[in-house]
Amino acid sequence: MRLLEYPFFRNALLGGAITALVCSWVGLFLILRKEAMMADGVAHTAFGGIAIGLFLGIDPILSALVVSILAVLAISYMRKLGLASSDAGTAVMLATGFAGGLIVISLAGGFNIELFTYLFGSILTIDRGDLVTVSSLAVITMVFLGLFYKELLSMTFDEQAARLVGIPVAPLSIAYNVLVAVTIVLSIKVVGIILVVALIVLPGLSALQLNRSFRGTMITALGFGMTSTVLGTFLSAIYDVATSGVIVFTMVGIFLFVAAYRRLG
Amino acid sequence: MGNTKEASAVRMSRIKRKEEATVPAPVLEVRDLDVSRSGDIVVKGATFTINEGDFVGIVGPNGGGKTTLLHAILGILPSKGRIRLFGEGINRFRRWERVAYVSQHAINFDPQFPLSVRELVGLGRVRRGNLGRPLRKEDWSAVDDALGAMDLTELAYRRIGNLSGGEKQRVFVAKALVRDPDLMILDEPVAGVDATTMERFYQRISDLNQERGITVLIVSHDLTAVFCRMSKVMCVNHDVHYANITPDLDHNELLRKGYGEHFHFVFHEHSCEGVFPRP
Numbered sequence: 001m002r003l004l005e006y007p008f009f010r011n012a013l014l015g016g017a018i019t020a021l022v023c024s025w026v027g028l029f030l031i032l033r034k035e036a037m038m039a040d041g042v043a044h045t046a047f048g049g050i051a052i053g054l055f056l057g058i059d060p061i062l063s064a065l066v067v068s069i070l071a072v073l074a075i076s077y078m079r080k081l082g083l084a085s086s087d088a089g090t091a092v093m094l095a096t097g098f099a100g101g102l103i104v105i106s107l108a109g110g111f112n113i114e115l116f117t118y119l120f121g122s123i124l125t126i127d128r129g130d131l132v133t134v135s136s137l138a139v140i141t142m143v144f145l146g147l148f149y150k151e152l153l154s155m156t157f158d159e160q161a162a163r164l165v166g167i168p169v170a171p172l173s174i175a176y177n178v179l180v181a182v183t184i185v186l187s188i189k190v191v192g193i194i195l196v197v198a199l200i201v202l203p204g205l206s207a208l209q210l211n212r213s214f215r216g217t218m219i220t221a222l223g224f225g226m227t228s229t230v231l232g233t234f235l236s237a238i239y240d241v242a243t244s245g246v247i248v249f250t251m252v253g254i255f256l257f258v259a260a261y262r263r264l265g
Numbered sequence: 266m267g268n269t270k271e272a273s274a275v276r277m278s279r280i281k282r283k284e285e286a287t288v289p290a291p292v293l294e295v296r297d298l299d300v301s302r303s304g305d306i307v308v309k310g311a312t313f314t315i316n317e318g319d320f321v322g323i324v325g326p327n328g329g330g331k332t333t334l335l336h337a338i339l340g341i342l343p344s345k346g347r348i349r350l351f352g353e354g355i356n357r358f359r360r361w362e363r364v365a366y367v368s369q370h371a372i373n374f375d376p377q378f379p380l381s382v383r384e385l386v387g388l389g390r391v392r393r394g395n396l397g398r399p400l401r402k403e404d405w406s407a408v409d410d411a412l413g414a415m416d417l418t419e420l421a422y423r424r425i426g427n428l429s430g431g432e433k434q435r436v437f438v439a440k441a442l443v444r445d446p447d448l449m450i451l452d453e454p455v456a457g458v459d460a461t462t463m464e465r466f467y468q469r470i471s472d473l474n475q476e477r478g479i480t481v482l483i484v485s486h487d488l489t490a491v492f493c494r495m496s497k498v499m500c501v502n503h504d505v506h507y508a509n510i511t512p513d514l515d516h517n518e519l520l521r522k523g524y525g526e527h528f529h530f531v532f533h534e535h536s537c538e539g540v541f542p543r544p
Contacts, residue, residue, distance in 0.1 A: 032378065147397045154391045157378060160368065164339060165444075166361050166393030211424055213381035 003237050008124055015126040015134050016229040016247070019190045020199060022138045024225030025145055026183045027200035028218055029176065031208065032156045038075065038177075039200040041090035042184045043193045045071040045097025050118045050188075051104040060118065061133065061185060068181035071097060076174055121192030121244035123233060130189055137186045141179050148172060153214060190229070191244040199225070202251035206258045224254050290352025291316050292448050292480045293338065298346035300330070300337040307333040311346070311505035315482065315497070317447075320474045322491030322498050323484045325523045329502035331484045332369065332452055339366055339450070351447070362392050365441030369452040369484070372433040376426030382436050383421040386411055389443035411443035415469065431462035435469070442473065449473070451483040463487065467494055488530055492516060493537035500524075 003009045030036055049067030053060030075089040084092060105115065117125070126134070145152070155162035155169050163169045187196045203225035207217045232247030239246075291314045298311040307330040315321055323331050337344040340355050348355040351363060380388075389411070390404040412418050415435045420428065425436065434454050441449055451470070455463045467490050474481045485491055491498055492510055500506045500523035508519050521528050 032375075150388070150391050150400060151396065153380075154388045157374065157380065157385070157388065158371070160341070161366070161371075162391075164341070164361060164364075164366055165391065166359070167391065167396070168393075208377060208379055211427075212379060213422065213424070214379045214384050217379035 003234070008126075009233075009237065011126045011128070011131055012123045012233055012243070013230055015131055016123055016190050016233055017226050018134055018138045019187050020203070020225035020229035021222055022141050022183050023187055023196075023199040024203035024221040025218065026141065026180055027225075028204035028207070028221050029145075029152055029156055030180060031201060031204045035086050035090075036197070036201045038072070038086065038090045038180060039184055040197040041075075041094040042068050042071055042181050043188070043196040044094045046181075046185055046188060047119070047193050048097035048100035048104070049185075050115065050193075051101035051108075054114060055104050055108050060114075061188070064118075064188065065182065065185045067097065068185050069178050072177040072181045073174065076177055080170075117192075118188055119193050120242065121188065121190055121195065123190045123243045123247075124237075126189060134186050134189070137182050141183055144175065144179055148175075152176060191247055195244050195248050198248040198251055199229075202248075202255055203228070206251070206255040209255075209258050209262050211262075224251070228254055289317055290349070292319070292351060293482075294347070294349040294352075295338070296347040298334075298337065298344055298348060300333050300342055300344040302333060302342070307503065308337065308344075308501070308505065309503050311501075313499065313505060313507040315480060317480055318474070318478050319480050319497055320471070320495040321480075321482045322495040323482060323501060324486070324488060324491055324498060324520070325501035329523065331501045334501055334505070335366075335450055335452055335482070335484070339364070362394065362444055363447045364450065365389075365444050365446035365448070366450045367437045367441050367452065367454055369454075369456065371437045372430065374425070378426065380425050381422050382417060382425055382428070383408060383412065385425050385436060386417075386439045386443050389440035392444070407443050407445070411439040414442060414473075415439040431458045431466070434458065434466060438466075438470070446479060448480045448482070451481070453484050453486070455485070455487070463490070488516075488520070489532065489537070492532055 004013075027036075027039065030039060046064040046068045049064035050060040052067065053063030056063070071093040075084075075086060075093055078084040078089040078092070079086050083089070151162070151167050151172055154165075155167055155172065159169055184196055184200070187199050191199050203221040204217075206224050207221035210217070210220060212220060228250040229247050232250040233243055235250065236243040236246035293313075293315040295314070296312050298308060299306055300308040300311075311334060323334075325331050333342060336342040338348060338350075338355075340358070350358045351360065353360075386408045387400055387405065390400055390407065395404075409418070409421075412421055415438055417432070417435055417439055420432060420436075425433065428436065438449075438451070438454065441451075449470075455466050458466070467487075470481060470483065471494050473479050483495075496510055498508055498510055498514075498519065500519055502523040504522070506519055506522045508514055516530055516532050517528070520530055
């Protein structure tokens with residue numbers, strides 16, 4: 001408990017919990033839309049954005065945000081034009097973003113140590129400024145999800161039926177995808193580009209196994225996401241191992257526990 | 266004297282206009298409609314009118330254009346010709362809350378999708394008019410009414426993936442019903458269920474038509490149900506043939522236009538007795 005006396009640890013817990021809350025909520029819709037890998041694709045595209053930011057000397061999170069939003073819009077556009085399904089479009093943007101990042105790194109003259117922290121996360125370095133950024137983006141995302149919860153659920157369940165009753169499916173889909181990009185970028189600081197997909201997918205996937213209503217599944221997913229992030233941060237500090245790795249392992253542990261509980265129960 | 270005659274004519278014209286205004290427009294008016302899919306004309310020259318309270322069975326061979334016709338009526342597919350819903354051209358029609366549609370694929374959802382029966386029926390209350398607002402108390406009481414009307418109250422909190430085929434179909438009708446529609450369009454809602462479930466289903470739809478005055482269009486391969494229960498029949502096989510179901514209707518003459526000249530359907534009025542009592 002002495003850990004809580006350190007401001008950096010309190011920042012880590014708070015930043016991690018807020019991020020987990022948003023990721024779990026956004027992620028549940030992403031799983032149900034069968035677009036879970038979009039999270040991985042956008043995260044890898046963000047790598048290109050971070051490299052550009054470091055190269056140009058601007059805030060890498062900001063450049064990653066711009067590149068990620070452009071990536072999700074490109075995926076939507078390719079899908080709309082019939083050039084590629086969401087799945088294939090995600091693969092295209094993943095490769096393009098990551099390749100772009102590699103080129104920028106080589107132009108910069110080598111691998112930057114700062115880039116390493118974005119690849120694998122650095123939750124313990126979250127400062128007050130990061131907390132403000134994470135909280136602001138989280139509020140925007142949660143207000144959107146709170147307002148358009150029933151429309152998103154309706155179009156996720158049956159897009160054609162939603163369109164027929166006059167729900168503006170196309171603008172809402174684009175807005176949702178932009179929020180996915182925002183959510184992923186704000187999670188990079190917590191678990192890093194490589195593992196961000198876990199934060200998005202695992203809480204929802206664990207909750208889905210419990211066979212609950214949508215409301216029940218959503219609340220459970222948020223609970224799993226926040227619990228595993230807080231617990232993972234504590235365990236990593238106690239055993240002095242990589243925080244992002246322990247957070248993801250805690251999530252995997254919860255997933256396996258729920259799977260076993262369901263089989264046995 | 267002249268002025269009195271003129272005033273009287275104006276008055277009569279006003280009364281006539283008022284009378285015309287109170288006559289409800291047909292629920293659906295289709296004229297010379299052509300619908301294509303991938304460049305091929307699937308429905309050709311369809312012309313028919315559906316009035317308030319009609320119970321219309323749409324029959325015809327697979328691939329004949331029944332679903333395509335419905336998709337054109339719902340504005341999902343582009344078409345040539347005229348479609349008017351409640352007196353308004355399809356391109357200008359915005360009151361979609363008056364129309365409820367249950368697609369033939371509705372029940373083929375992901376069984377893992379985390380929705381309770383009550384939550385799914387609640388989605389029927391989501392519309393452009395309440396965009397960005399949570400469902401209100403009156404919406405949930407309409408949901409409970411629709412669940413009651415379809416005998417689903419006891420299943421309200423069950424996950425939709427755990428329902429039987431017949432229960433799923435009733436849930437989707439409840440979702441359509443909760444919108445309090447004037448026109449309900451059902452595309453093969455009882456495909457793949459047993460005879461008893463099918464019979465009960467048609468009974469419920471018939472009750473909704475009779476008791477609530479909902480106009481119903483239903484695609485069905487069950488010709489006995491169509492001729493016993495419904496007021497009109499539409500036979501679709503690229504061309505559309507439409508008739509009132511009356512005792513003197515020659516069923517086979519109509520059906521052969523859609524199914525081919527060798528088609529023969531054995532039907533007697535007494536076929537409906539007991540199993541499908543005509544309302």
